[in-house]
């Protein structure tokens with residue numbers, strides 16, 4: 382039996398306590414921040430604190446896409462680390478995900494894992510499975526940290542490789558089977574499935590059982606929330622981290638937008 386509190390355990394406890402499966406994506410593109418934040422000393426941190434204050438009652442997870450912080454230079458990297466600290470100090474029950482889609486050779490992956498999971502103390506990180514299990518071992522071997530691995534992504538070109546038929550099945554199904562059967566010894570794996578392809582969720586559930594899935598692509602990308610819930614909930618009525626970024630953080634009322642998404646999801650649970 383696994384006695385470690387995993388990232389999935391943390392998420393499930395928060396999802397139950399907040400009655401929410403909402404993840405707010407803090408994709409805090411500095412060029413899109415409203416004027417008062419742009420002129421703050423630390424624009425991305427000030428904006429994130431504002432968004433978190435508005436949205437946290439309706440939120441079970443936050444996901445920071447590292448690209449938007451790296452693009453802002455050293456100050457952006459610092460703002461990302463400060464946001465994680467702010468969340469752990471003020472909302473310790475909320476899952477904090479780094480969306481960095483990492484995956485590289487062993488010693489490089491170890492350095493990425495140290496950076497994202499040890500130094501910045503994210504609870505979980507998105508990963509790319511393309512280089513195989515050994516490449517992700519530094520992440521997989523940290524049982525208390527979540528490994529959220531790309532399986533069937535939301536973008537229009539996702540089918541170029543992910544839907545290729547291999548031994549009679551689309552490639553993403555091989556990814557799902559291998560991860561759930563061979564990579565998940567520490568019960569710390571989750572998968573990424575775009576909300577733009579909710580029809581794959583039924584087949585996926587048959588392969589991975591109750592494993593938790595990160596579902597980005599609702600809101601700005603037009604993903605289908607009712608269909609996602611219909612096919613994607615696990616046997617405990619959980620198992621989905623439903624993530625929206627731009628449609629919440631750049632709306633006129635981010636708190637209302639997060640609350641609306643929570644209510645929409647709960648209508649179909």
Ligand SMILES: O=C(O)c1cc(=O)[nH]c(=O)n1[C@@H]1O[C@H](COP(=O)(O)O)[C@@H](O)[C@H]1O
Pocket residue numbers: 406408446480507533534535536573574575597598599600601602624625626627628
């Ligand atoms: O791994 C992800 O989070 C991800 C996977 C995927 O298939 N599609 C996808 O959009 N994402 C991320 O989810 C976020 C979507 O943002 P919005 O379209 O603004 O809600 C971005 O940070 C994307 O990088």
